[in-house]
Amino acid sequence: MSDSGRPSSPRPAIERHDIFRTLVETISDYAIFLLDTDGTITSWNRGAQRIKGYEASEIIGSHFSRFYPEDAISRGWPQKELELARRHGRVEDEGWRVRKDGTRFWANVVITALHNEAGEIIGFAKITRDITDQMQDAAKLRESEETFRLLVLNVKDYAIFMLDPRGNVVSWNAGAAQIKGYRSSEIVGRHFSTFYLPEDVAAGKPERLIQRAREQGSVQDEGWRIRKDGSLFWASVTLTAIYDEHRQLRGFAKVTRDMSERKRLEEVEASARRMKEFLATLAHELRNPLAPMYSATSIMERAPDDLSLVKANLGIVGRQLRHLTRLVDDLLDVGRIAAGKLELRRSVIPIREVIAAAIEGSMPAIEARSQRIEVQLDDSDFQVFGDLTRLAQVLQNLLINASKFSPESTTITLRCSLNGRIGQLTIADQGCGIAAENLSEVFNLFVQGGQPGQTSSSGLGIGLSLCRSIIELHEGSISAASQGIGLGSTFSIRLPIITEPRTSMAPLLRRPQEGLNILLVDDNRDAADSMGLLLQMTGHSVKVAYDGVTALRSVEDFTPDVALIDLAMPDMDGFELVRELRDYAHLHHTRYYALTGFGDPGIKEDTARAGFDGHLVKPVDIDAMTEILQETKHRPAPR
Incomplete structure (x- = not known):
């Protein structure tokens, strides 16, 4: 107003x-x-x-x-x-x-x-x-990040790789390829539980580790892991949660080291600490069969004409000689393994031959206790590459142990199953069981269930250790489980199976002889950067653009063989960009692929009409991507 x-x-x-x-x-x-x-x-x-x-x-x-x-x-x-x-x-x-x-x-x-x-x-x-200052700062940061990335990629003593928040592998370095046996193109996009034993996966161990890393920031773990070829190694693992500046979880950094040699050395040291106990047990176990043999021969000397008495005492001598022979054989095998001189006569073996040989060798002891073996094959008929005699020796040892520590007239269950590339033999008994605190020790050398010299049936404590050593020489693993004293025991053998003819392994991280020039356009920077890194690690030259204008500028001095273009981008979408790129005369050999989260038939028809040579739906299947790039390398599309 x-x-x-x-x-x-x-x-x-x-x-x-x-x-x-x-x-x-x-x-x-x-x-x-x-x-x-x-x-x-x-x-x-x-x-x-x-x-x-x-x-x-x-x-x-x-x-x-x-x-x-x-x-x-x-x-x-x-x-x-x-x-x-x-x-x-x-x-x-x-x-x-x-x-x-x-x-x-x-x-x-x-x-x-x-x-x-x-x-x-x-x-x-x-x-x-x-924005010169910002550009220079960003360039320095990129240079620093690139230096660090190259450092990580080329480290060979440690497997260093990233997981997304769900646990899928998104990066892979040379150490990971060397330790685990997978090329990046074979493992990126797969869940990291691939490296865990089937029983660990079934028990939810990978998910628990991720949850603990999310809650605590970092978690460390040690245990057996599986290589691509099915062999096992002892891994020391650190899993660290990675957050951005807004405290949003970006994924996990995973560092794995092969500690198999250290694990073996620790076990040897633990065995040495138990040597005194073993020597006491050895003296006891050797005297046990000698005493009845001495008595039996004395009786036969005193009454050589009493045939029934001689026959009874000859039986005693025979049984004790067999027991003594087994003790000596086990000792010799342990010595050969310790010296690295146990030879395996390897061949391709059907697992049913191993089972048949083990049952044949163990049946006299089992029948003597009125026990029976129930065999469950689950239609498993896989093959392994190993020594038939030694594998049968391990399985026979486990069956005789199950009989020895179970009541008479009970049943021992032998189950054979297949889980991916791993074959498993499980022996379950209804016997005395194993205390929880002893489960981790039963395979150590000279460890027994009872005290030294407790009974003549306790043995030298080398049978299970010998079993484990033989299985590990076959690149497998063996484990024990029990619900507790009086509740029986279960022993499981895992062996890598043969799925194809055995050939020498190809060099790890083998790159294509000729990589492709690839233009990758996606306004989702994380998606673009991770896909670009994957393509670079498989041998291709990649330029990444986060918008259409940058993509147009980049092709002024870069001629792509393949252009992977996101459809839903601001300012200039993928349909407009592909039309602009087709105006450039020097791109007449380029093949264009839509890279999008939309996969319905209508969208695919639209991309085909717009001039795309193919339609890839996110998340992209890596094997499909590799096939497409190989096809492009050998048959470029002239325009």
């Missing part, structure tokens, strides 16, 4: 326009100016003068291409920017620009088309920001 009480009249539009123009002209952090429809400069603010070095009187009336380097002018990039802005309403770009004094700066540029009320283009607004 005015002082007279009458309503104030609205401020004239011309005055508001003057205020806005004054505001724009006084801004010094941004170069803001207008172009006519041909790109001629028609206005100039204080920020443009500060950033570019020209007074308004020096530059108004000049073409805006004056700010571009010679190479950009020679390829017509300034005019291309105007065409893109005219077609799409706006265009955003980054690149080198030239000041009045000839120095260069890195600019972020936005050009917006201006329309009149009739919808006709009357010119362009251009906003330029000098």
